[in-house]
Amino acid sequence: MSVLTALARAQAWQAGRAQPVATVRHVHVAPRPFVFVPLALAGEACAPLAAMAGDDPADPRLLVVAQPRNRTQRFAFAAELGRELLRYIGGFPAGGAGEEGAGAAADRGTAGQGAGEGGEGERAVPPDAPQVWLPNRAGIGFTRLLGRSTRFRRAEGEHAVDPVVPVLGRWLTFLAERSEHPGSCLMLAATEALALHWATGQSPAEDLNLASLIGWIDPPAWTDGREAARAAEDPLAWPPAGPATDPGFDNEVLARLIAACDRAEAGGGEAARAKAALGEALAGQLEPAWRLTWRAIGLLRALPEGGHVAGRWEADRRAFGWHAAHLRDGGPPQPRRDSAVAAARRLDSMERAAASLAVQRALDDPLVMAEHRLAGEALAGRVTAAEPDRVITGPSGRRVLRPLVTVRTHDPVSVEPGTVLAPPGRPNQHARVESVAPLGARGAGMAGASGASGASGASGAGAGAAGETEVVLELSGGMGQRLTPAPGSVPGVGDWVCYATLRDEYQPPAGFPEPEQTPWTHGGPPRPYEPTDEDAREAWS
Amino acid sequence: MNAVEARLDRLRGSAAPRAHNARTISALASNPGCARRAVMDAAGVDKQRVAAHVGHPAPFGQSQFAITRGNAFEAQVKAGGCAQLLRLLRERLRLPIPEVSYANLDDVAGDTSNKVRHARTRALLARAAASGQDAGTLFDHPLLRLRAGGRAVYLEPDLIAFQLRGRFHVVEIKSFAVIDGQADGGKVAAAVIQSAVYVLALRDLLAELGTGPEAVSDEVVLVCPKDFSNEPTAALLDVRKQLTVLRRQLARLDRIEDLLAQIPQAVTFDLEPDAAGVPRRDRRALELAIGAVPARYTPECLETCEMCRFCREEAAGSTAALGRATRDDLGGIDDIGTVLELARGSVPPADHQAEAAAAIRAAARMRGEILGATG
Amino acid sequence: MAQLAEELERRMEELRAEIRRAVIAGDRARASELRRRLRATDREWEEALARLAAPQAPGGPGPGAGPGPGADAGEPAGRRGGALLTVRERVHQALTLLGAPAAPRLIVAVYEAFYAGELPAARLTSLRRDEERSFRSAPHARPYYLCAALSADLLAPARGLLAVSTWPMERRVIGPLSPRVDYLTAAIGVAERLLATGQPPAAARRLLWRFAVNIPGAASGPAGLDPGQVAAAARAELAVHADADAAHRAAAARRALDQLDSAGQLFGGGGLRLLRGGAAR
Amino acid sequence: MTGEMRAQRAGGAGGDGGAGRHDGARGHGGAGAVELARRAADDILGALAALSAGTPGPAPGSAGAGSAGAGEAIAGRGLVVDSPPGAGKSTLVARAALRLAGAGEPVMVVAQTNEQVDDLAVRLASLSPQLPVGRLSAADYVQTERVARHPRVTVGRQPADLSGCQVIVATAAKWASLTGDAAWPWAIIDEAYQMRSDMLLRIAGRFGRALFVGDPGQLDPFTVVRTERWTGLPWDPQVSAVAVLLAHNPGLPVRQLPVSWRLPASAAPVVSEAFYPFSGFMAGTGPGERSLSFQAAGFGAGPADEAIELAARDGWALYEMPARHAPRTDGEAVAACARLAERLLARGAIAVSELAPGGRPVTGDRIAIGTAHRDQARAVRQALRDLAAAPAGGAAGPLAAELGRVTVDTANRLQGREFDVTIVLHPLSGRVDADEFHLESGRLCVLASRHRHACVVVARAGIPELLDAHPSREPVHIDVPARFPDGWEAHHSVMAHLAARTVRAW
Incomplete structure (x- = not known):
């Protein structure tokens, strides 16, 4: 959060419509995503009740568990969902040496496309990857649990399940884990993706309701965001987008229908009618969220894609390829919890991804960069003077090209002389701050506030130099090899420029011991995880 | 009846008071700065009905599936003389094998009145605290009492276990799952603060009997289903932090007259029900009465307080309604209109707003500059 | 239409x-x-x-209808029960196997595990009241009654427990240690029945497993469940509590026989009256 | 780990156990303190020697013996020393390193920042001029003057460059980046509560036994990644090195340094009570052993002068401004911080203490202004520059120069540092509501425990009310020990002490 987003919220409230907080799209939107809207039975850890799933907005697959406490029916649900998801995943060739589609490892009979050669060590990055959308973060949490409760199952033995069930569990686990990885777009929550791009006139807590969030972003023609968001809170008109159901629905509708199914089962007759009635009621609860999730995808798709999105999607594709290969190679399921080394590795990777994401978003999007400008970590303004051909004698005695540029800015500048900045979009250029000189009355900038004259210059934009700062920068690098800058590599007078302390630099992974070298401070080497019978027949009640 | 009680009764009006319980006492800590909630709870007002009468009922409710599951799990853990619970206590807390004595305090020979149950609880716990020998181990649904805001509140823990390392332990049985050692942090927090209320009440009871607070452990036992099964698992949770919070909030509750002094005498939340129990109070008058007691609305209230929808409506147009972080980022300026005027520069900021205004103007300038350019 | x-x-x-x-x-x-x-x-x-469906007869009971008013406890068991036993007979069978007062839930579990029949839990809720009514209208007319267990201190009906009238009073009163003692007794009963059954049904083994996990030393894993070991472990723990419990129960039984009339001995005295009376003495 | 063990540990850390509690250690002063501190230090060094002499630990690098169970063996692998602020932690680290090296055991010393490494290297070299001290550094390290001055400190990129050094000091990051399997029988890990578990994982293979030293009251390590994925795991990579160490080695002895040589008698009980409720410590000096006085009278003494005079007399003052919600860089509060520093310098404060019995002027470098946020520190620095450009008293020159030497920084960066007088911009000043960041006890602890003589807290009125209104709804996690002290409670405790020492600025 920042003043910028906060102001956008205030503006949204007054305008009755969400305001953009991004000028480009920061998430990848697949051409053919898969939407999964699950419902769970209240009071249970992970009892699927129903779901809508599929990659065709016009043709959702409705899955219903008539008796959510029945283990057999739960596994039937998982198998059905598994087939649906693996059919979708199977459509993405997962790289590797002339392999079948990724899902094919499990879904016998789904023949994928071959994907080029690819050697033993070097795996080709798959050309595309699946993308699964849920309405909200809680949906991803449910997915994670569903993955956890199915991935250790086995297709043979005493508690055998449909072979597709453990494969589903491993994919769901992979996707849910990956969704925690900063910048990853393999599994997304619609509410979070939207909130990254729009600020509403309500609180972030209320934005967790997808219907109300979309009410602000895209209200119906006859009303405004405020009204639409309020209307969206009526559980009768807009059932919650899951996985929790509305208690009123549970008590007044669902309980009766489940009981009817039970009786029909016991009594032998009426079963079809009871099941149909239950399915219809659950479809009524799911359908609005299904449509809203697709609308969210559409809203996001309409935004132009940010420059670094494709790069991050490539990392996702690579991760997808790895996991597909792991499955193909008969690797074990993901363990219950990370070992010490695995946890530290993952944290390191997440921290590097988070740092990189923050920088990339700022470089891609002036509105995000503005947050850094407000914080004094970047500045933007107009060039008032430039000395593009300046050459000095460097420390080594060589003559080097060091142009000077004077930038005049309204931004609250807090960089100090000597700081090295970088211009977004010119990765090889550096700009060293030579001097910072406030022009006119001080105090309008936040960081420079001394409280002395803060109230001056209320007349708004335009007028004069009040609150402006002049910054002189010395450029180096990215201007070609000669002592005159390559054309266009040094800004000219009148150009609008931006310089920031941010830099998207590759950070190598930190070195950690091998798991079998885990030191005594961290419990010593863990027993390598091996799935057990115990895991496979774990109760799911 | 003292003056404060009389005043509280007037505020509530003709309805029977809703007694505090462990949940409402825990809720004292969820928005302690809100005078409206403090006063309405102290007076025992049925907030949901009041909120409904002014057209803003809170969308709270519990699914019967969740209730059934909760009851079934507790019954299962306690079945067969708390057979499953005994196993957990033995395995996790080294409860000695001979310690199996069980007393059910749900009723006393069929009498389920609070008074009788509390008296019986007191008698049994007094015997346990005093002798230690043949003192009883498991007390199922004891009824404790705590003074809150000058009133006695009856509280019913799931179970109290004695002879765990010679101390009383509060046992709380919840039906949310602990999966691979992890549970929902919010649900655990709620269970912990609720258990802390019981610890306080139990210490009060023992104090009356001349036993010191150290007889009650400040660790409580939380029993939950393990992973996706019905098998129970137990965890020990430290409630010292919650105890200090509760003590402070209960002390504040005792100073309710300070809050009452600021409310006009005529204010009442009476719904004026007719003979059939249908509320007849003029809606506008009730709104004014509610409005006479200041609220401290934050969006978090939407999770916890029955008055939330009313207060949110009242707070519309304030930065508080946009969330804590937003209000903070806007330099604590309360009103959205003011923020936007400052952003436009259409009014000069008051002295104390100068810095906030400068930041807001800078933000507005940047947004204009960027969005103006890109459309 | x-x-x-x-x-x-x-x-x-x-x-x-x-x-x-x-x-x-x-x-x-x-x-x-x-x-x-x-x-x-x-x-x-x-x-x-x-x-609409007039031509055919309506199949199955109508929705919302629980066991109808005619669902008397004496009604013969359903089709799948095989042996045409009444509900009270089935409960009696289960209690006899357990050998101690038990809650309806356990009674149902035992019956369904060993007798391959159904025992709808809902039928048990009114059973004790029905038995009491029957006893009071014609005392001792039946060979046994399904009666209450009595709390040792107040001699009031203990919550949610059923017992058999032919059991000695000591077995039917519940002292502070009795819930555990009865649990262990029941475990022994179940284990011994399993030992006596050549091919025990899976449900019965599962039932025993549920007992075993809660008794120290009774089981190492579901695969290695040994009824003999369960019974031995239960007896070992029982030995710890038995004397104290027996003494407590014997004293309470004497009081019950002294103070209560025959109906009271089966279905509990007016507990509070006793409590107050006791306080007055 | 069984639940039982975990339960005991949780108890031991809190009120139930009471192990390691120094009930008698509250209070202050004099020969008793010297003796107490000496005994504690000797005890720790003795324990180290015993560990060294005892059963040889498993060869460094082979982590094999880590498999738990053999409690004794593991207990013999290390020692944790909790040190309250200014309790002689660095001295202990240096003495321990020399003692071990003297006994022929090479030691790797791990610090968290380059500055700390330089401090330790210089301190070691000064304590024992005959011992060569190595300093490992990254390629871009620029040798500081104080390191260059010491002929016995050798700087190198790789351990091989420092083959003659029995003691080698480097940052944790540098140790972690080493390749090869060089290993040391002993490690001393300084500021271990500020080092993250995952960093310890990277370096723990290089030592057989270790002494962990740190201040549990200061700020916890942090991460930008928000996940509960590892919450409750004993090896959660986001917790501190000490937390992970103790989770796996519950038998490891934990000792305490019982005397603060930095904090004056006026501050030790307050800080001890608020931030070290279960261990406690005492001041090394008694009341009256230190004093702060002014050479110049405060003409027309305004509230700023009143505040510094009160702080000089009492050790504490709360400079309270009218209640108001304000942005972080609250101009009035920022100006007040700068103004207080200026008055201290202009009035010619003189600090008398056991280190300077004849008195020593409180110059700019002996004053710190502490804030919660970087932008606040920037604003205060700007305010100081503005004052230096036009000091209120008019006497420019020397005063302006001294103002330029005042340290202004955030709590994170003030950790481990010491001054005569501190001025603290209270983290909750002007806030609408408290949140986790601003309530964090470590932050307030750092800010309130940097001074040898006096501390002036600058805040807007209303903090106790703000604390009262603060909702308590932090999530609670299974198997995560409750964090003590609780920030909310610690804040209450400090505000209660300041209530009677308030100077109103209006």
């Missing part, structure tokens, strides 16, 4: 929505009034359907 049914269905839908709104508004009076109307509409709808 079909139109009427549809109309009624729509009406029920509306009523349910209204109920949900009333519940949210905390308006209990309105909610129950609406529920009453919903039930009435529901009945009309059932009738409409029945008329």
Whole structure:
């Protein structure tokens, strides 16, 4: 959060419509995503009740568990969902040496496309990857649990399940884990993706309701965001987008229908009618969220894609390829919890991804960069003077090209002389701050506030130099090899420029011991995880 | 009846008071700065009905599936003389094998009145605290009492276990799952603060009997289903932090007259029900009465307080309604209109707003500059 | 006719929505009034359907109807029960196997595990009251009654426990240690029955497993479940509690026999009266 | 780990156990303190020697013996020393390193920042001029003057460059980046509560036994990644090195340094009570052993002068401004901080203490202004520059120069540092509500425990009310020990002490 987003919220409230907080799209939107809207039975850890799933907005697959406490029916649900998801995943060739589609490892009979050669060590990055959308973060949490409760199952033995069930569990686990990885777009929550791009006139807590969030972003023609968001809170008109159901629905509708199914089962007759009635009621609860999730995808798709999105999607594709290969190679399921080394590795990777994401978003999007400008970590303004051909004698005695540029800015500048900045979009250029000189009355900038004259210059934009700062920068690098800058590599007078302390630099992974070298401070080497019978027949009640 | 009680009764009006319980006492800590909630709870007002009468009922409710599951799990853990619970206590807390004595305090020979149950609880716990020998181990649904805001509140823990390392332990049985050692942090927090209320009440009871607070452990036992099964698992949770919070909030509750002094005498939340129990109070008058007691609305209230929808409506147009972080980022300026005027520069900021205004103007300038350019 | 049914269905839908709104508004009076109307509409709808399906006889019991007024405890068991036993007979069988007062849940589990029949839990709720009524109208007319267990201190009916009238009083009173003692006794009963059964049903083994996990030293894993070991472990723990429990129960039994009339001995005295009386003494 | 063990540990850390509690250690002063501190230090060094002499630990690098169970063996692998602020932690680290090296055991010393490494290297070299001290550094390290001055400190990129050094000091990051399997029988890990578990994982293979030293009251390590994925795991990579160490080695002894040589008698009990409720410590000096006085009278003494005079007399003052919600860089509060520093310098404060019995002027470098946020520190620095450009008293020159030497920084960066007088911009000043960041006890602890003589807290009125209104709804996690002290409670405790020492600025 920042003043910028906060102001956008205030503006949204007054305008009755969400305001953009991004000028480009920061998430990848697949051409053919898969939407999964699950419902769970209240009071249970992970009892699927129903779901809508599929990659065709016009043709959702409705899955219903008539008796959510029945283990057999739960596994039937998982198998059905598994087939649906693996059919979708199977459509993405997962790289590797002339392999079948990724899902094919499990879904016998789904023949994928071959994907080029690819050697033993070097795996080709798959050309595309699946993308699964849920309405909200809680949906991803449910997915994670569903993955956890199915991935250790086995297709043979005493508690055998449909072979597709453990494969589903491993994919769901992979996707849910990956969704925690900063910048990853393999599994997304619609509410979070939207909130990254729009600020509403309500609180972030209320934005967790997808219907109300979309009410602000895209209200119906006859009303405004405020009204639409309020209307969206009526559980009768807009059932919650899951996985929790509305208690009123549970008590007044669902309980009766489940009981009817039970009786029909016991009594032998009426079963079809009871099941149909239950399915219809659950479809009524799911359908609005299904449509809203697709609308969210559409809203996001309409935004132009940010420059670094494709790069991050490539990392996702690579991760997808790895996991597909792991499955193909008969690797074990993901363990219950990370070992010490695995946890530290993952944290390191997440921290590097988070740092990189923050920088990339700022470089891609002036509105995000503005947050850094407000914080004094970047500045933007107009060039008032430039000395593009300046050459000095460097420390080594060589003559080097060091142009000077004077930038005049309204931004609250807090960089100090000597700081090295970088211009977004010119990765090889550096700009060293030579001097910072406030022009006119001080105090309008936040960081420079001394409280002395803060109230001056209320007349708004335009007028004069009040609150402006002049910054002189010395450029180096990215201007070609000669002592005159390559054309266009040094800004000219009148150009609008931006310089920031941010830099998207590759950070190598930190070195950690091998798991079998885990030191005594961290419990010593863990027993390598091996799935057990115990895991496979774990109760799911 | 003292003056404060009389005043509280007037505020509530003709309805029977809703007694505090462990949940409402825990809720004292969820928005302690809100005078409206403090006063309405102290007076025992049925907030949901009041909120409904002014057209803003809170969308709270519990699914019967969740209730059934909760009851079934507790019954299962306690079945067969708390057979499953005994196993957990033995395995996790080294409860000695001979310690199996069980007393059910749900009723006393069929009498389920609070008074009788509390008296019986007191008698049994007094015997346990005093002798230690043949003192009883498991007390199922004891009824404790705590003074809150000058009133006695009856509280019913799931179970109290004695002879765990010679101390009383509060046992709380919840039906949310602990999966691979992890549970929902919010649900655990709620269970912990609720258990802390019981610890306080139990210490009060023992104090009356001349036993010191150290007889009650400040660790409580939380029993939950393990992973996706019905098998129970137990965890020990430290409630010292919650105890200090509760003590402070209960002390504040005792100073309710300070809050009452600021409310006009005529204010009442009476719904004026007719003979059939249908509320007849003029809606506008009730709104004014509610409005006479200041609220401290934050969006978090939407999770916890029955008055939330009313207060949110009242707070519309304030930065508080946009969330804590937003209000903070806007330099604590309360009103959205003011923020936007400052952003436009259409009014000069008051002295104390100068810095906030400068930041807001800078933000507005940047947004204009960027969005103006890109459309 | 079909139109009427549809109309009624729509009406029920509306009523349910209204109920949900009333519940949210905390308006209990309105909610129950609406529920009453919903039930009435529901009945009309059932009738409409029945008329639609007139040629065939309606299959199965109607929705919403629990065990009807005719569902007497003496009614013979259902088709799948095989042996035509009444509910009270089935409960008696299970209790006899357990050898100690037990809660309905356990009784059902035992019966269904060992006797391959059904014992609907709902039938047990009114059983004790029915037995008491029968006893009071014609005392000792039956060879046994399913009666209450009595709390040792107040000699009032212990919550949720059933016992058999032919058991000695000591077994039917519940002291502070008795819940555990009875649990162990029941475990022994189940284990021994399993030992005596050549091919024990899987459900029975699962039942024993549920006991075993809660008894120290009774089991190492579901695969290695050994009824003999369970019984031995239960006996070992039982030995720790047995003397104290027996002494407690014997004293209470003497008081019960002294103070209570024959109905009271089976179904409990007026506990509070006793309590107050005791206090006055 | 069984639940039982975990339960005991949780108890031991809190009120139930009471192990390691120094009930007698509250209070202050004099020969008793010297003796107490000496005994504690000797005890720790003795324990180290015993560990060294005892059963040889498993060869460094082979982590094999880590498999738990053999409690004794593991207990013999290390020692944790909790040190309250200014309790002689660095001295202990240096003495321990020399003692071990003297006994022929090479030691790797791990610090968290380059500055700390330089401090330790210089301190070691000064304590024992005959011992060569190595300093490992990254390629871009620029040798500081104080390191260059010491002929016995050798700087190198790789351990091979420092083959003659029995003691080698480097940052944790540098140790972690080493390749090869060089290993040391002993490690001393300084500021271990500020080092993250995952960093310890990277370096723990290089030592057989270790002494962990740190201040549990200061700020916890942090991460930008928000996940509960590892919450409750004993090896959660986001917790501190000490937390992970103790989770796996519950038998490891934990000792305490019982005497603060930095904090004056006026501050030790307050800080001890608020931030070290279960261990406690005492001041090394008694009341009256230190004093702060002014050479110049405060003409027309305004509230700023009143505040510094009160702080000089009492050790504490709360400079309270009218209640108001304000942005972080609250101009009035920022100006007040700068103004207080200026008055201290202009009035010619003189600090008398056991280190300077004749008195020593409180110059700019002996004053710190502490804030919660970087932008606040920037604003205060700007305010100081503005004052230096036009000091209120008019006497420019020397005063302006001294103002330029005042340290202004955030709590994170003030950790481990010491001054005569501190001025603290209270983290909750002007806030609408408290949140986790601003309530964090470590932050307030750092800010309130940097001074040898006096501390002036600058805040807007209303903090106790703000604390009262603060909702308590932090999530609670299974198997995560409750964090003590609780920030909310610690804040209450400090505000209660300041209530009677308030100077109103209006």
